[in-house]
Amino acid sequence: MNKEKWYVVLKGRTPGIYSNWDDAKAQVFGYPGPVYRSFTVKAQAETAWKNKRLPPVENTGSKTSDAKKNSGNRGLPYPSGNFVVVDAACSGVPGPTEYQGFLMPEKKLLFSIKVGWATNNIGEFLGIVHALAALYKAGSGLPVYSDSATAISWVSKRKVKSELKRDSETENAWELTDRALIWLTSHQFTNRIIKWETTQWGENPADFGRK
Helix, strand or coil: CCCCCEEEEEECCCCEEECCHHHHHHHHCCCCCCEEEEECCHHHHHHHHHHCCCCCCCCCCHHHHHHHHHHHHHCCCCCCCCEEEEEEEECCCCEEEEEEEEEECCCEEEEEEEEEEECHHHHHHHHHHHHHHHHHHHCCCCCEEECCHHHHHHHHHCCCCCCCCCCCCCHHHHHHHHHHHHHHHHCCCCCCEEECCHHHHCCCCCCCCCC
């Protein structure tokens, strides 16, 4: 049996409280810089709407909860509000690679792509660019989080420095990478790309859980 949820839209086409995701989604998707949150307790949703302010993101995972308790000591609070988080998984170095992205705090899957034979860094890079392209198309300024400093650097410099060979086995990965670089050099985006601090916040929510 599905749990009831309430969705508070503070910034969207028609702000308010919605009792189902489809109605709430219609208010925020494609709207520039939407602000919204889901709640499992109606009273909390009503309080957020009344105060016109969303509380900090709560996470029930033990690793993340512990990290949040300690994050204040390090000066980096757990991300709040709405954001997109991406991660990649690679079985080998190189090996079969895939990446995925989630809309937070809903943890709603936005995309899940199999890259083919590649490296984890290339998967992470493609994940960030995929998220940026999707947000750009939707007219959204939400930030994108990734735990790969290398991939973030590649996006920032619009340059991929990988030793992955170009051959028939890696053809699809390189085709996707070349397309991503073309997109980066031909589009101006304002979304912040932020490093996911695993040691402070716990595991990346987009992690594939294969460690």
